[in-house]
Amino acid sequence: MSDTREEKSESRSAILLIHCPDKKGLVASVTEFIYKNNGNIISLDEHVDARKQVFFMRVEWELMDFAIPAEKIGEEFQASIADTFGMDWRLHFSDETPRVAIFVSKLPHCLYDILSRSQYEKWNAEVPLIISNHPDLEPVAERFGIDYHVFPVTKANKQEQEEKQLALLKEHDIDFIVLARYMQVLTDEFVANYPNRIINIHHSFLPAFPGAKPYHSAYERGVKIIGATCHYVTADLDAGPIIEQDVVRVSHQDAVEDMVRKGQDLEKVVLSRAVWYHLKRKVLVYDNRTIVFT
């Protein structure tokens, strides 16, 4: 009955996420760039979308002994590799600590789970604030010592409230947002501020049952399996690029409230996996689909 949680002891590493038109020599050029500068590759994943002829790559290497200082890597990579191949790329470092805002409404299960995990899984992330349209979950925030801000939203005041939320997010230097069962639809203007940086958990197996009350719809349709879907938020409701999904079996014995109970377990775990992938810089988005290098 014994086992202790081990941590990979990780030295500082660089993570490069690339996509560009497919062409011969891409992997060779990128890996040669790392090798000749004395970098040790920890992991490398690549993918070619054969239909669209697009190349995707994620490569992570140790910075110890790397010939180029961290702050110059981007510049040198652009000049010596990216320009040649017309690459879109992002560079991250393993010791960055993104700042996350959590949006909630009245349901606490995802909030509890994220806050618990951020502690016991020692996430490389800080959660400086929680935003809600209801006061209900303030006690949960208090338990974990996190600021809780209430912005009641109506049709009339939505734009105004979102502006205040955005100001608050900027003030706290927020990198990305987790909608942990936040029941408001965000405006396109709001979303445009955080492209591919707002993660939502939807309580159905999308594209089945988008919109409101999916468990009720699942019950009505008589499905034998229900699901949960985590995706980046885009201007189209529940139609953004899917990061992760999972499912659980149900039967005629499950009333709507049983589906809700079973589904909440899914929501928690699917959301946390997606946030993990995002934090570990494992997600590329292209053409409303994700490449997740698990």
Add this chain to the structure above:
Amino acid sequence: MSDTREEKSESRSAILLIHCPDKKGLVASVTEFIYKNNGNIISLDEHVDARKQVFFMRVEWELMDFAIPAEKIGEEFQASIADTFGMDWRLHFSDETPRVAIFVSKLPHCLYDILSRSQYEKWNAEVPLIISNHPDLEPVAERFGIDYHVFPVTKANKQEQEEKQLALLKEHDIDFIVLARYMQVLTDEFVANYPNRIINIHHSFLPAFPGAKPYHSAYERGVKIIGATCHYVTADLDAGPIIEQDVVRVSHQDAVEDMVRKGQDLEKVVLSRAVWYHLKRKVLVYDNRTIVFT
């Protein structure tokens, strides 16, 4: 590495499927009827739909020593129990051998699987004929020594061909039909001849991706899980009561043809489970949903 397939040695039993408005005393009355006639209950399942206040029951008992002869059970049950409670009911016997027709088009995986299983699982069923709109799978039918009838279907001749098919089905005394990836939509008139007795396998996780080319749609939407759905055919395309579903994980690495390959494994197993439930008289249909007493 050894294990032999065992058979439950089963004596003859009766299976009663019931639904009616919920009321006190239902289980007591049915089980008392069996008990006082000296029947030994092998299995009993009941379910109450709390929203609609409908009661469902499946009960199976051994006929050995049962006081009422098999051919009189229905009559006596109607008079002494069913009338009182306003029950809808069906009575089956475990030694019935339903006659099944399989409809196919060009894809052989489900056909191979059904024909193999009908042999090695010793299904209580006979497959006297296969019907197709294409000649392609005739060699498979020949391998298993089953008659194969080709009815090419066009918009113009669909009604006429269906009438011929119906004549053939009646001639062969067919009890129910399995659409094993049959690519034609059946007319309402055809379907009306076999209510809740036409089983279709749809190659998606319904209600996601109904209609044609679901694997292509799943690819486009970027889902992380694909599924297959088995349902009774009704007048609404891909909207009949769902009997069974299952899913498999996919990723960005899976091209459409990989989804097809993975999905075919699902289709086989989901279809065979649904046919098994149907054969074992485990399925009740109510309000476009199924109660499957697994």
Add this chain to the structure above:
Amino acid sequence: MSDTREEKSESRSAILLIHCPDKKGLVASVTEFIYKNNGNIISLDEHVDARKQVFFMRVEWELMDFAIPAEKIGEEFQASIADTFGMDWRLHFSDETPRVAIFVSKLPHCLYDILSRSQYEKWNAEVPLIISNHPDLEPVAERFGIDYHVFPVTKANKQEQEEKQLALLKEHDIDFIVLARYMQVLTDEFVANYPNRIINIHHSFLPAFPGAKPYHSAYERGVKIIGATCHYVTADLDAGPIIEQDVVRVSHQDAVEDMVRKGQDLEKVVLSRAVWYHLKRKVLVYDNRTIVFT
């Protein structure tokens, strides 16, 4: 994106769990007893172990209008039914609130999950105390306002410490115990105080990898799926009756610490399902196996 957690509005009900040698008339007798006393059956499950010829039943009925007062039901059932059939039975009421003690060591994930759930799922249970062999998780207990007692355990003092723990448990009138990754093996004497009332989560797919460090063993063996198992504790280590299991896929990419991370998600959900079944009186134990009427 909206859905509110609904509660089944439940009036008070009685739950009867029965097992006895199989015989004709069992279901009829029990349901007749309920019916003639004007009880409305909410759910009924029965199972016959065909090999051992043992009958199992769980039946739940509404007490409103029931002719026998709650405190007399047991007595009357014993006299009029149980004696006749030689039944073992337990009677519960839906409004009982069992008192649960949680045992932990240093890992907080299961503890966080149980405490969160006991609140947001509105469990019919009270958690008056947490017992540990280490002080590490006291802050978690404090967050939820629950007493935390530390009993450091060594080979030398184990018996003595267990006696103190037992005294504490009795003082708090504890009904059952949840070992939420408690790293000590309990003595047979301790276990004997709570037969089928100590629930343990083991971090492997038992009977694979019993004992210590199962994730390491799973890694060494190169399995492609890992699991978690919840069982009642018996005198044999990791060999008690299994209540629930679940699994997750792993690959060569998963180091031991990845298995730990993935496995912890399993442990949480498997443990909570098992506790749910136990709380809902859905579990019968016979011959070191469980019948779980889900």
Add this chain to the structure above:
Amino acid sequence: MSDTREEKSESRSAILLIHCPDKKGLVASVTEFIYKNNGNIISLDEHVDARKQVFFMRVEWELMDFAIPAEKIGEEFQASIADTFGMDWRLHFSDETPRVAIFVSKLPHCLYDILSRSQYEKWNAEVPLIISNHPDLEPVAERFGIDYHVFPVTKANKQEQEEKQLALLKEHDIDFIVLARYMQVLTDEFVANYPNRIINIHHSFLPAFPGAKPYHSAYERGVKIIGATCHYVTADLDAGPIIEQDVVRVSHQDAVEDMVRKGQDLEKVVLSRAVWYHLKRKVLVYDNRTIVFT
């Protein structure tokens, strides 16, 4: 309801499987070798075992326009890359058609499935012969027009029969062997002839329930999930490197024969996935574990 099976149109490609001590520059060197010879990489996977410091790689590239003729690639790769890094490697070509022998006993489900698939999935493989210790499945072989050889095995004649089997396998130029529920344990001498080229399906979730009658053992232990495991055969019974596993849920309602029925569906699909990975050259074996580049 329509979808046609699509084939990736594949030109001829080379597949290189490598492992060696981990070192800087490995990916760069291999990909540079391919690039400078004008090869277009179709897919590339690598993995580093951080504990053992071993590097694994699978790379596939199109041979069209490749500067080195197919028959010289190995030689040049050895001289220019493999020698430097101390690599173990294997080179395959996508248009090879391995020759497979299937061993069976009395159970037909895996045999039916493999033979069906080898046709409808258009496997790049030939099955020139089936070997059995019983005559029972000859009719299945006949259905598919494949030679069936019976070698009854006793303790006394096992060595002699295996020698005859080996002679037959060599005569037919067999590349690898599939044990499709073959109930005999092969001798070490036999196994030594086909290292990592004998694929067995075991009907349990190994390492749980090795050896005979695993479904009976699973029933006795009261597990809630059963599994199937495909592995390469080694001298240790049921202990070879695992290629693939899968599971299915069971309950107290499932008698041993229900587990057998559910398990057979697993066995079919797990075996076929493993054979698929093997055929596609996606499996590397190291230290009794597999790296499967799915």
